[in-house]
Amino acid sequence: xxxxxxxxxxxxxxxxxxxxxxxxxxxxxxxxxxxxxxxxxxxxxxxxxxxxxxxxxxxxxxxxxxxxxxxxxxxxxxxxxxxxxxxxxxxxxxxxxxxxxxxxxxxxxxxxxxxxxxxxxxxxxxxxxxxxxxxxxxxxxxxxxxxxxxxxxxxxxxxxxxxxxxxxxxxxxxxxxxxxxxxxxxxxxxxxxxxxxxxxxxxxxxxxxxxxxxx
Numbered sequence: 001x002x003x004x005x006x007x008x009x010x011x012x013x014x015x016x017x018x019x020x021x022x023x024x025x026x027x028x029x030x031x032x033x034x035x036x037x038x039x040x041x042x043x044x045x046x047x048x049x050x051x052x053x054x055x056x057x058x059x060x061x062x063x064x065x066x067x068x069x070x071x072x073x074x075x076x077x078x079x080x081x082x083x084x085x086x087x088x089x090x091x092x093x094x095x096x097x098x099x100x101x102x103x104x105x106x107x108x109x110x111x112x113x114x115x116x117x118x119x120x121x122x123x124x125x126x127x128x129x130x131x132x133x134x135x136x137x138x139x140x141x142x143x144x145x146x147x148x149x150x151x152x153x154x155x156x157x158x159x160x161x162x163x164x165x166x167x168x169x170x171x172x173x174x175x176x177x178x179x180x181x182x183x184x185x186x187x188x189x190x191x192x193x194x195x196x197x198x199x200x201x202x203x204x205x206x207x208x209x210x211x212x213x214x215x
Contacts, residue, residue: 024044024045024046024047024079025041025044025045025046025047026046026047026048026049027046027047027048028048029048029050029055029058032066035058035059036055036057036058036059037058037059037060037061037066038058038059038060038061038078039060039061039062039063039064039065040060040061040062040063040074040076040078040142040144040155041063041076041077041078042063042070042071042073042074042075042076043073043074043075043076044076044077045076045077045078045079046076046077046078046079047078047079047081048078048079048080048081049081050080050081050082050083050161051083052083053082053083053086053161053163055161056160056161056162057158057159057160057161058158058159059156059157059158059159060078060080060092060142060155060157060158060159061154061155061156061157062074062076062144062154062155063076064151064153064154066156069151069152069153069154070096070100070144070146070151070152070153070154070155071146071151072146072147072148072149072151073146073147073148074100074144074145074146075143075144075145076143076144077110077141077142077143078141078142079108079109079139079140079141079142080139080140080141080142080159081108081138081139082135082138082139082161083161084138085163086138086161086162086163086164087134087135087136087137087138087161087162087163087164088134088135088138088139088140088159088160088161088162089132089133089134089135089159089160089161089162090104090115090116090130090132090133090134090135090140090157090158090159091130091131091132091133091157091158091160092129092130092155092156092157092158093127093128093129093130093156094119094120094121094127094128094130094154094155094156095121095125095126095127095128095152095153095154095156096120096121096124096125096146096152096154097120097121097124097125097146097147097149097150097151097152098120098121098122098123098124099120099146099147099149100120100144100145100146100147100150100152100154101118101119101120101144101145102116102118102119102120102130102142102143102144102155103116103117103118103119103142103143103144103145104116104119104133104140104141104142104143105140105141105142105143106135106136106137106140107137107139107140107141108139108141109141110141110143115133115134115135115140116130116131116133121152124150124152125150125152127153130157142157167192167193169192170183170190170192170193170199172201178205178206178208178209179203179204179205179206179209180203180204181201181202181203181204182201182202182204183199183200183201183202184199184200184201184202185197185198185199185200
């Protein structure tokens with residue numbers, strides 16, 4: 001009887017430990033003046049799920065917050081999910097030791113396709129711009145790692161929620177000198193584009209001028 005009771009107790013403790021290890025902390029945006037923000041956890045996983053698109057832009061900081069340094073031994077994960085029908089754009093900068101890194105996944109877990117892979121400052125304590133990155137769906141997952149040596153300002157990220165199908169007008173000056181300018185997507189001239197499109201501006205020169213392209 002005592003043996004069965006002991007096995008039952010051990011099994012219960014194992015189940016509790018497993019549940020604790022896999023538990024996710026649900027978080028909300030915090031407002032400070034005109035700014036909305038959320039901090040990464042130092043360890044474990046936090047999830048932020050937006051149910052509407054009222055707040056289109058907010059900040060993500062490391063566990064030290066906007067004005068503090070991140071902690072040693074960070075292994076924190078933040079899952080961001082946009083409202084139904086919206087995607088996510090990430091931009092910003094990072095100030096870290098070269099061994100302390102940010103990874104961004106294109107889904108709602110820290111696995112699979114990486115949008116940003118182990119990104120850190122170009123040298124210790126140097127502010128480095130993070131390339132603007134678009135999700136291909138509703139969620140992205142941020143993972144931040146730090147060792148136990150130097151701590152810096154860390155993450156200053158801007159998250160924008162956008163409708164991937166929304167069209168924006170492309171404005172080209174009506175008056176040009178030496179030729180004309182056209183906006184091209186996949187070899188087709190267009191007057192509007194959505195955020196996921198790559199638009200090429202092509203200059204068609206008049207006689208005596210040189211052509212050029214820009215993206």
